[in-house]
Amino acid sequence: MVTDPSQPAASIDPAGTAAPAPALSAQVRSVLAILMGSAFVMMLNETTVAVALPAVMADYAVSAATAQWLLTGFLLTMAVVMPTTGWMLERFTTRAVFAAAVGSFLVGTVLAALAPTFAVLLLGRIGQGLGTAMLLPLMLTVTMTLVPAERRGSVMGVIAVVMAVGPALGPTVAGAVLAVTTWHGIFWIMVPLVAAAGILGMMRLRNVSTPVHVPLDVLSVLLSVVAFGGLVYGLSSIGIILAGGSAALVAIGVSVAGALGLALFVGRQLRLARTESALLDLRPLAVPGFTVPLIALLVLFAALLGVMNTLPLYLQGSLLASALATGLVLMPGGLVETVLSPVAGRLFDRVGPRPVVIPGMVFAFGALAWLSTVDETTSVWQIALIHVVFSIGLAACLSPLMTAALGSLPAPLYGHGSAILNTAQQLAGAAGTAALIAIFSAVSEGSRSGGAAEAVALADGAGTAFLVAAIAVAAAGVLSLGIGRKPPAQTVAG
Structure with missing residues (x-):
């Protein structure tokens, strides 16, 4: 991977201070916008299907255990493909990887929308997972290559919106679609969006690396x-x-x-x-500046996905909220994170990671600790408020942690560092989701055995799961104390 020579480095004035980094060119901005737009649709897709599972089960007459493979198969595909993306980004051009990613996702989406059987629907989800697994590391690698170090925080703040807000808004979009049409509509609305992004990308995207013949x-x-x-x-x-x-x-x-x-x-x-x-260069793991923020990010990501997958079970099971209402409860937090993530990125550029991440961890821990006090009488508006506070913490943590981790690596390792980060995130997300849902189920069953009503039992399980998530975030906050406090070093020309 080589740095794009069209992006000038920050210069040094006679006094020895770094001049402000130049603004991104229109071409770079358009390339990043296309990549982020494509990734946003793909990340939105990650959580929309969960809301539609009951309808899918009814249409194909399959059990919940079988239908769950639409989620597990997607995760498995991403986990298997992402370790190979470091090799892909070295072996093939940027445009080739982008075309393969968008093409795989688009074919999978159309296949899922038209699926006559459950097996075909699952095959379509695998195609979606394949495309997502290729695009996310590509987006991070192109960003680290084209964007000067002084502006990476701001751009990564927008990427954090894609990677966190997309999944957060997925249930809202799915609930709205299911209110007016069948679950097939969830896939159809993505087709023109991804197709347009693919056409624009092939028109505007240029190669930012020189392919190297690396044997597979x-x-x-x-x-x-x-x-x-x-x-x-x-x-x-x-x-x-x-x-x-x-x-x-x-x-x-x-x-x-x-x-x-x-x-x-x-x-x-x-x-x-x-x-x-x-196939996957592990040298980034030997860099403390990469490993420490990576571990903190993984713990936070595990808590995020675990909470986001457990919260609908509590809202619909204990509070008897509808699928649409569940999505609407989570929407304000997603909007808050959309606004604040770029702000956190700009703060990172100015003051460095630790002054932004530590307060964010405090917000996230406080929100989850508050969330652990819920019961069957809790108002859905209170849940919406707690989720807003949690989203403030996420906005302050996700992009600074990603930027600090990848920014500590030399340019030739950006592709492999992105592959490691995204692969580890899939493992962390699976672990967090499985752990919190297992805790939710076990505690709920114990409460039922003790004679508690269904709503009370589900609230007990949710409260315990959210408490475990709060403890995990507290541990990530302690680990974050080991992250550097200084902003990224200015790039010196020559």
Whole structure:
């Protein structure tokens, strides 16, 4: 990966101080807008299907366990493909990877919208996951390549909107669509958006790297499938494992295979790195400036997805809110995060990560601690307010943590650093979702066994799950104290 020579570095005046970074050119802004627009639709898609599962189950006469594969299959695809994106970004041009990502997502979306059977619908979701897995690392790599260090915080603030607000608004969009049409409409509304982004992207996007002939190590690919596919499946099956039975034995076996596959995958990448032929270069993990914010980001992301997937269960089960009402409750927080994430990015450019991240962690912890006090009588408006406070914390944390992590790497490692970050996020998201839902289910069942009413039992389970999420965020806040407090160094010409 080479830096785009059309982007001038900040100059040094006679007094020795760095001059302000130049504004982004119109072409760079348009390229970033196309990538972010495409990614936003893909991230929105990640959570829309969950709201439509009951309708899908009714149409195809499948069980909840079978329908859940529309979510698990998407995650598995992303977890398996993302480790290969570092190699893709080195081996192929930017335009080629973009075309493959948008094409895969578009074909998968049309296939899902027209699906005559559940198997075809699942195949369409796999196509969507394939496209999303390629586009997200591409977006981060292009951003780190084209945007000067002095302005990365601001741009990454907008990317944080894409990566966090998209999934947050997914239930709202799905609820609105289901109010006027069938679940097929959830896929149809994405088709023209992604198609337009693909056409514009191929017209405006230029290559920002020089492809290098890096051989594809087939054994590494196979090990990554076993490792990351097995781990995501195992983490997603925590509830099944706790329930016991033959299904639990299968999940445990897959988890063990995933752990062994990961060990073998890591060992092979370390050996191949000596000859610059690793499928996923793990050298970024040896950089403390990358690893510390990465771990904090993963803990926060696990709590985010866990809460976002548990909250609808509480709202619809305990408070008896409709699917549309559930989406509307989460919408104010998504809008707040949309506004504040770019602000947090600009603050990062000015003061560095720690002064922005630490207050954000405090907001996030306070919101989740408050959320852990809910019961069956809690007002939905109170939940909306708590979610707004939580979104303020997320806005202050996500983009500074991503920027601090990737900004600590040399340019040749941007692609592999982006692949590591996105792959680890999928594992963290699966772990957080599975853990909180397992806690929610176990505590709810215990309350029912003790004679509690259904609404009370579900509220008990939700409160406990949210408390665990709050503790996890508190741990991430402590870890964030190890992140540097200074803004990124100015890039010196020459």
